[in-house]
Amino acid sequence: MFKFGINSKKFITPEKTENLVLKNLEFNVTENDFVSIIGPSGCGKTTILRILAGFDKDFDGSLEYSPKSDNYYENFESLGKIGYIPQEFSLFPWLNIEKNIRFGLNIKNISKEDQDETVERLLDLVGMNEFRKYLPHEISGGMKQKIAICRALAINPTSKLIVMDEPFSALDAQTRNSLQEDLLEIWRKQKLTIVFVTHNIDEATFLSKRVLVLTKLPAKVLKEFNIEIPHPRDRTSLEFNKIRKDLLGYLN
């Protein structure tokens, strides 16, 4: 689907020195992939997602969309086809759940009927129809993140690429596990392609088709794992724990 090839990505520090964050970092993402990125703290994972989402284009390298071998941003970003889901719940506190989902559709001048249809479909998708009139502070953290996912899907109705930056890290273990299952369901139903950053090895093993382990700064891909265990995955199985152990070995 696309090839990420960054020769270098630098930041200027407050001391006016160069901080080389990414160096010769390459990976491919295919249609309907689920790629997780793990690596030491501060190694540049968010920077990669910000580049993928089109928020930061100040780097040396290229993003190639295939099979057209066109410019990645022309295919994705300019058409508003990338959904970005940050770590923190990014809902408007003064709008109810339904209006939060509808917000992006309003600014895109989508007809009332099409908006209604999209809102219904997404609320059904995450099983939150009965909470449509609730305000964000009246629902749980896990629910908020489900609505954030709906909003990303609503804003980009033709979106196929979703990038997620530790979206479940603020949640308790039980909620996190159940949202992981919901996300896999959404990924399957919507035929999405997901690039997912996490610190949690269990989460990466449970969700991903592939896991990229990054080095410390300047980051490149240390190891790529293909996880071929069919879904639903059993977190207590031997094969699951073997992958978890291997990932941990590389991360350390």
Ligand SMILES: Nc1ncnc2c1ncn2[C@@H]1O[C@H](COP(=O)(O)OP(=O)(O)OP(=O)(O)O)[C@@H](O)[C@H]1O
């Ligand atoms: N806007 C910025 N200006 C200057 N330096 C930045 C900026 N954004 C990130 N950095 C630097 O880039 C490096 C990578 O940061 P980034 O947030 O991408 O890492 P990360 O792997 O996502 O971190 P964590 O695992 O802690 O969430 C850090 O050294 C950080 O200080």
